[in-house]
Amino acid sequence: MGEDGITQDDFAQLMRRLAVPVGERVAVAVSGGPDSMALAFCLKRYGGEGADGRLLGLIVEHGLRDESAAEAAAVAARLAAMGIEARILPWVHGAVDSRIHVRARDARYALLLQACREAGIRHLFLAHHAGDQAETILMRFAKGSGIDGLAGMALATSMGDVTLWRPLLEVPKARLEATCAAAGIAFVTDPSNEKDKYARGRLRRLGPLLEEEGFTVERLLDLGARAREAKEALDHYASALLRESVTRLDGGMVRLDLVALRGVPRAVGLRAVTRLLEAINRSEDYAPRRRQLLPLMDWLADQDEEGARTLAGCLIVKGELCAKALFIREAADATDVLPIAAGQSVLWDGRWQVRYEGDETGLEVRALGRQPHELLDRLAPSLRKRVPWGRARAALPALWAGDELKVLPDFFEENQSVVTAFYQEALGEKSA
Numbered sequence: 504m505g506e507d508g509i510t511q512d513d514f515a516q517l518m519r520r521l522a523v524p525v526g527e528r529v530a531v532a533v534s535g536g537p538d539s540m541a542l543a544f545c546l547k548r549y550g551g552e553g554a555d556g557r558l559l560g561l562i563v564e565h566g567l568r569d570e571s572a573a574e575a576a577a578v579a580a581r582l583a584a585m586g587i588e589a590r591i592l593p594w595v596h597g598a599v600d601s602r603i604h605v606r607a608r609d610a611r612y613a614l615l616l617q618a619c620r621e622a623g624i625r626h627l628f629l630a631h632h633a634g635d636q637a638e639t640i641l642m643r644f645a646k647g648s649g650i651d652g653l654a655g656m657a658l659a660t661s662m663g664d665v666t667l668w669r670p671l672l673e674v675p676k677a678r679l680e681a682t683c684a685a686a687g688i689a690f691v692t693d694p695s696n697e698k699d700k701y702a703r704g705r706l707r708r709l710g711p712l713l714e715e716e717g718f719t720v721e722r723l724l725d726l727g728a729r730a731r732e733a734k735e736a737l738d739h740y741a742s743a744l745l746r747e748s749v750t751r752l753d754g755g756m757v758r759l760d761l762v763a764l765r766g767v768p769r770a771v772g773l774r775a776v777t778r779l780l781e782a783i784n785r786s787e788d789y790a791p792r793r794r795q796l797l798p799l800m801d802w803l804a805d806q807d808e809e810g811a812r813t814l815a816g817c818l819i820v821k822g823e824l825c826a827k828a829l830f831i832r833e834a835a836d837a838t839d840v841l842p843i844a845a846g847q848s849v850l851w852d853g854r855w856q857v858r859y860e861g862d863e864t865g866l867e868v869r870a871l872g873r874q875p876h877e878l879l880d881r882l883a884p885s886l887r888k889r890v891p892w893g894r895a896r897a898a899l900p901a902l903w904a905g906d907e908l909k910v911l912p913d914f915f916e917e918n919q920s921v922v923t924a925f926y927q928e929a930l931g932e933k934s935a
Contacts, residue, residue, distance in 0.1 A: 508682035509674065514545040517670045520658065523626050530559040530619050531628040532611075533589070535578035535691040538630035541679040542671060544686055546628060547587055560589040561618050561627075563611045567599065574691055581689060592618055612662075619665045631656055632671045632679060637723035640730075641713070649793065650737065653730035673724070740767065741774040742931025749930060754890035754899060755783065755854070757830045761821070765804055773800060779830050782929035784816035785853025791815040803828060818894060834897035837870045843902065851900045857912050859902060866909060871901040874908060883911040 523529065531546055533539040543560055550557050560582040564575040572593075579589035592614040599606055619627050636655045643652035660667040671679070683690055748763035757779060764772050776799070777790050791814055799814050803821065811820045816836035820829040832852070841849045843866050848858040851868045859866065873893060879886050890896050902910035 507678070508685040509541065509545055509678055511548055514549050514670075517674075518549060521668055521670060522659075523668065526557065527626065528557045528559070528622075528624055529626040529628060530561050530615075530622070530624045532615050532630070533560045533562050533578060533582060534630075535562070535574060535581075536630075537680045537683045537690045538632055538635075538671070538676065540578075540581070540688050540690045541682040542628060542630040543582060543587055544585060544682065544688055547585055556588065558587050559618075559622060559624065560587045561615055562589060562591045563614050564591050564593045565607050565610070566594055566596065567603065567607065578691070585688070590618060616662055616665055625664060626666055626668060628668050628670065630671055630679075631669045632674050632676050633720055633724060634676045636672045636727060637720040640723045640727045641718060644726075650730050650733050653726060654734050655724075655727035655730070675720070737770055737774050738931070740771045741778060744771060744775045745778065745930040749779070752829075752890075754892075754895045755832055756890075756892070756895050757783070759828045759830060760826070761803055761828055762826055765806075769800070772803075776800065776803070778929040780815045780817050783830055783832050784836065829892070829895075831892065831895045832898035834870055834872065834894065837898045839868070839870075841868045842866070843868050852898075855900045855912075857900050857902075859910070859912075861910065863904065863909065866902045866904055868900050869903050870897065871899045871908075871911070872897050878908065879911075882908065886911065 529546070531539065531543050533543050543558070546558055560579070562575050562578050562582075564571055566572070575591050579591055582589040594607070594610045594614060596606075596610070615627060619625070640653055640655045643655075646652075656669055656672060658669055658672060660669075682688075744763060744767055748760035750758040752758060759776075759779065764775070767775075773793075773796055777796065781790055795814060799812060799819065802808060802812060803819075806825045809821050809825055811818060813819070813833055816833050818829075818831040818833045820831065821827075822829075837852045839852045841851055843849050843857065843859045844864070845859060845862050848856060849868055851857050852870075857868050874896075876887060879896070886896065890899070900912055901908055902912070
């Protein structure tokens with residue numbers, strides 16, 4: 504790439520790394536700043552003539568400043584002038600007095616993903632650039648992140664049926680501003696990004712001093728690249744360990760061979776156990792912290808102490824002369840309560856796809872809990888045989904009418920593609 508704006512060939516080279524089918528409709532998140540306006544312009548130009556309607560600009564209106572609604576309308580007008588369909592997504596909320604940036608970020612992603620799904624779009628583009636990536640790596644370093652955190656933002660992030668793409672992670676902000684200038688594209692600047700009350704604003708003010716000490720964008724990006732290489736190696740060996748040492752059981756449980764776990768380097772074992780916990784508890788946004796995992800790893804490595812422990816919404820039971828451990832969803836943490844109607848399908852507890860084919864009304868999907876054996880045998884005659892552990896059965900989905908247990912779904916793994924897919928991902932397997 505040259506030193507000026509991004510050319511059409513430059514952007515085509517960036518897009519070659521992305522698994523986005525040519526001609527498929529995509530969306531781009533647009534704040535109105537130079538980064539997202541440049542990305543929207545490049546995507547529109549990349550589509551070429553006859554690509555009208557293939558790009559949707561999504562503008563989140565946070566409603567945190569008096570002028571935000573007018574700014575969102577102005578951004579939509581600029582996109583329309585570029586031939587890009589635009590949709591404003593208002594964040595409806597009450598008073599936001601604390602954790603403003605975090606809550607606004609979470610709301611932004613939720614609104615963007617919802618809009619993509621409503622429009623049948625599977626690919627959402629984000630305008631994070633090299634400066635954003637360097638700041639992310641530096642902030643995570645300051646917070647004591649491990650290899651995964653230091654790897655920075657990923658080029659692609661899967662959010663279920665929508666993939667987030669960040670094609671500009673190696674592009675300096677100055678080049679995006681130059682792209683806007685060359686194309687005559689106006690943009691706005693969010694003043695909150697520079698406020699000292701937010702970490703990124705403070706880092707930007709310290710930028711010149713940090714660069715004098717060697718914390719340049721280039722070196723931080725190189726650190727991120729090295730961390731990603733290390734992460735890929737750990738993922739490879741963790742996947743190999745899990746494929747060889749894990750047995751999937753009915754009811755969403757897994758059995759881990761602790762002899763195999765004890766035979767690998769600690770970093771590989773930590774990653775493997777983390778992936779098992781994440782596969783079983785899909786409701787958590789973040790993996791358990793290292794300081795929480797280390798005592799569990801010490802206990803799993805111990806060849807004498809049996810028993811049970813809980814972590815990250817999971818129950819871990821160690822037995823069979825300390826050679827095996829069961830990983831089970833903790834019933835106390837499976838708290839989803841979802842209404843379900845005839846013919847409807849819902850995703851319960853982040854991993855069980857429950858569909859009701861009956862005709863009763865007023866039903867809810869809740870955890871089964873501990874129930875009398877005679878009731879279970881009447882509603883699901885094979886359940887106790889296939890899932891003999893009461894604590895495992897308690898975390899399974901069931902259909903309730905008030906306090907009355909009505910239906911036990913057929914949630915066994917051969918009929919449950921959602922759970923199967925989660926474990927295939929955890930074990931590094933490819934879906935069929």
